[in-house]
Amino acid sequence: MTTNNLIRKLLQLKDLRVVSFVFRSRARELHLFVKPYKNGCRCPQCERRCKIKRISRELRSWRDVCVCGRIVRLLYSPKEIECPTHGRIQEKIPWADKQARITYRLEYLVLVYAQMMTQKSAARLLRMSNSTFSDILHRTITRVRDGHRIRSLTAIGIDEVSYCKGHKYVTVVYDLERSQVVWVGPGKKRKTIDRFFNEILSDYQKKKIEWACCDMSETYIGAIKDHCPNAKLVLDRFHIVKALSNAMDEVRKQEWRKATGAEKKALKGLRWILFKHPVNRTPEDKRILAVIRKSNRRIFRASVLKDEFDLFWHYKSEWAARRFLKTWCTTALKSRLQPIRGFVATLRKHTENIITFIQSRLTNATAEGLNRIIRIIKNRASGFRTVDAFIDLIYLTIGDVDIPAQIPARFRTT
Numbered sequence: 042m043t044t045n046n047l048i049r050k051l052l053q054l055k056d057l058r059v060v061s062f063v064f065r066s067r068a069r070e071l072h073l074f075v076k077p078y079k080n081g082c083r084c085p086q087c088e089r090r091c092k093i094k095r096i097s098r099e100l101r102s103w104r105d106v107c108v109c110g111r112i113v114r115l116l117y118s119p120k121e122i123e124c125p126t127h128g129r130i131q132e133k134i135p136w137a138d139k140q141a142r143i144t145y146r147l148e149y150l151v152l153v154y155a156q157m158m159t160q161k162s163a164a165r166l167l168r169m170s171n172s173t174f175s176d177i178l179h180r181t182i183t184r185v186r187d188g189h190r191i192r193s194l195t196a197i198g199i200d201e202v203s204y205c206k207g208h209k210y211v212t213v214v215y216d217l218e219r220s221q222v223v224w225v226g227p228g229k230k231r232k233t234i235d236r237f238f239n240e241i242l243s244d245y246q247k248k249k250i251e252w253a254c255c256d257m258s259e260t261y262i263g264a265i266k267d268h269c270p271n272a273k274l275v276l277d278r279f280h281i282v283k284a285l286s287n288a289m290d291e292v293r294k295q296e297w298r299k300a301t302g303a304e305k306k307a308l309k310g311l312r313w314i315l316f317k318h319p320v321n322r323t324p325e326d327k328r329i330l331a332v333i334r335k336s337n338r339r340i341f342r343a344s345v346l347k348d349e350f351d352l353f354w355h356y357k358s359e360w361a362a363r364r365f366l367k368t369w370c371t372t373a374l375k376s377r378l379q380p381i382r383g384f385v386a387t388l389r390k391h392t393e394n395i396i397t398f399i400q401s402r403l404t405n406a407t408a409e410g411l412n413r414i415i416r417i418i419k420n421r422a423s424g425f426r427t428v429d430a431f432i433d434l435i436y437l438t439i440g441d442v443d444i445p446a447q448i449p450a451r452f453r454t455t
């Protein structure tokens with residue numbers, strides 16, 4: 042076996058031949074002068090063997106994966122060929138994408154490591170700077186997703202996610218059926234969501250959407266009404282429960298402000314007990330609530346209203362759910378608790394879009410699950426310098442395209 046062949050076998054360099062090599066000890070780099078493996082040059086589009094038209098002297102280099110901490114580079118001067126169908130064109134480079142400066146193998150590693158660990162450690166493992174790493178990641182993901190068409194959507198969820206201190210947001214569109222993220226755009230204004238509907242979806246796709254789930258913000262509700270003529274709007278259960286819990290908590294805060302020293306002591310630690318779902322309360326929690334029942338009627342009333350509202354989500358028939366809402370609202374208004382009354386007003390305004398839940402059983406719960414993953418991504422990076430880096434990672438981890446799988450199979454080795 043020749044040395045060149047040995048290097049090729051050791052480094053598992055498929056589809057190419059090692060012509061010669063240089064080891065640069067100072068830079069700790071191995072430079073391999075290579076040639077696409079089989080004789081002759083191939084057209085990048087039809088893979089046909091074609092005549093060489095021009096031999097260029099320009100030596101291009103592609104970075105490959107590190108071996109024992111040494112950087113490996115492939116060097117080659119691509120030739121210009123003439124294809125009977127595609128005309129004059131640069132020959133196909135089997136180990137890398139057209140414009141790429143790194144091999145498919147390295148691209149694959151960057152994608153896989155980015156899913157597994159922080160970018161900092163990944164960059165260190167691959168012996169590159171953080172900025173090079175995120176640059177490669179961005180370019181690869183953009184290339185793979187370029188021209189990608191979203192598959193038919195029937196149920197979508199729209200939500201906003203913050204990604205940086207200082208209230209920076211991205212709008213995320215979920216495919217609730219397949220629990221994937223189909224689109225992410227910077228910002229949370231109408232402009233952002235309009236871009237999704239106008240640029241990404243065709244009119245036909247918009248008509249096919251049957252259900253849309255979002256929070257109570259007018260921006261998203263308005264956009265769904267304008268763009269999806271056949272979609273039934275379902276307000277997200279999670280956001281409604283949160284609004285009610287916040288109203289209840291507002292009552293607690295009001296009472297806390299009014300309370301004297303001894304009373305404050307009794308109210309301490311109450312917040313978490315009130316927020317808990319009734320089934321999750323311990324006997325100790327129940328004892329504390331029984332005391333509150335006697336000592337502070339207002340807080341107790343608010344908590345009972347909150348617990349009662351939970352029944353709504355279990356109704357199977359629409360008219361019964363409607364009747365329940367009506368009675369609940371009347372009782373809630375009679376409670377004379379201002380924050381709860383505010384919640385009733387919101388509820389009445391959106392009744393129709395809340396009732397749709399009974400039929401669809403649709404919540405952004407899948408989306409909330411995905412949201413948790415997004416939070417993990419965010420925490421792992423401890424803040425992103427650019428919005429692009431954040432969007433890249435969302436697409437990579439829970440996007441609708443399996444990005445690493447788009448790298449040709451024979452280069453997918455770790």
Ligand SMILES: [Zn+2]
Binds near residue numbers: 084085087089127128
């Ligand atoms: Zn061709």
